[in-house]
Structure formats: C-alpha cells, structure tokens
Amino acid sequence: MTWNARDDPGFVVAIFRGNKGAVSVSYCSLARESHVLVAYASLLILLLPTIIFSTPTPRCLRQR
Known part of the structure; x- marks a missing residue:
C-alpha cells in the first residue's frame, strides 16, 4: 500500500x-x-529526550 495516488488511502x-x-x-x-x-x-x-536523560553517565565521564 502506498500513498502515491492520494493522501487518503482506503479499500473496499x-x-x-x-x-x-x-x-x-x-x-x-x-x-x-x-x-x-x-x-x-x-x-x-x-x-x-527520554533516551538521552535516562542513559547513565559512564564512570570515565563523571566528574569527581
């Protein structure tokens, strides 16, 4: 099924x-x-944003 013909596809x-x-x-x-x-x-x-903010920071990048 493609939208090439029209923007509102359907079937009968x-x-x-x-x-x-x-x-x-x-x-x-x-x-x-x-x-x-x-x-x-x-x-x-x-x-x-959910993926970015829920990923824990690796130990090597954490500030001490």
Missing part, C-alpha cells in the same frame, strides 16, 4: 451472501500520510 470490502444475491459493500479508510508522519515525528520527539 464486499461481502457476497448466497441468499437472493445480497451484497454488502463497505469502504474502509486508512490513516492519511500526513497523520502518520506527524505521529512518527511526535514519537521521535518524545522518545529522544
């Missing part, structure tokens, strides 16, 4: 029932590309 699900040719069609939309990129950037912004 069709359910065919045996009685009298009943068909049920549903459209399922996926996340927009821009929303996914914002989510990744937000996660990176939140995760980076």
Whole structure:
C-alpha cells in the first residue's frame, strides 16, 4: 500500500451472501500520510529526550 495516488488511502470490502444475491459493500479508510508522519515525528520527539536523560553517565565521564 502506498500513498502515491492520494493522501487518503482506503479499500473496499464486499461481502457476497448466497441468499437472493445480497451484497454488502463497505469502504474502509486508512490513516492519511500526513497523520502518520506527524505521529512518527511526535514519537521521535518524545522518545529522544527520554533516551538521552535516562542513559547513565559512564564512570570515565563523571566528574569527581
């Protein structure tokens, strides 16, 4: 699945029932590309300081 065609991808699900040719069609939309990129950037912004400040300082770099 790529976002090359549009920014709001999705797919169609069709359910065919045996009685009298009943068909049920549903459209399922996926996340927009821009929303996914914002989510990744937000996660990176939140995760980076956590990693930096939670890493213990090595003994050789500690001040005496």
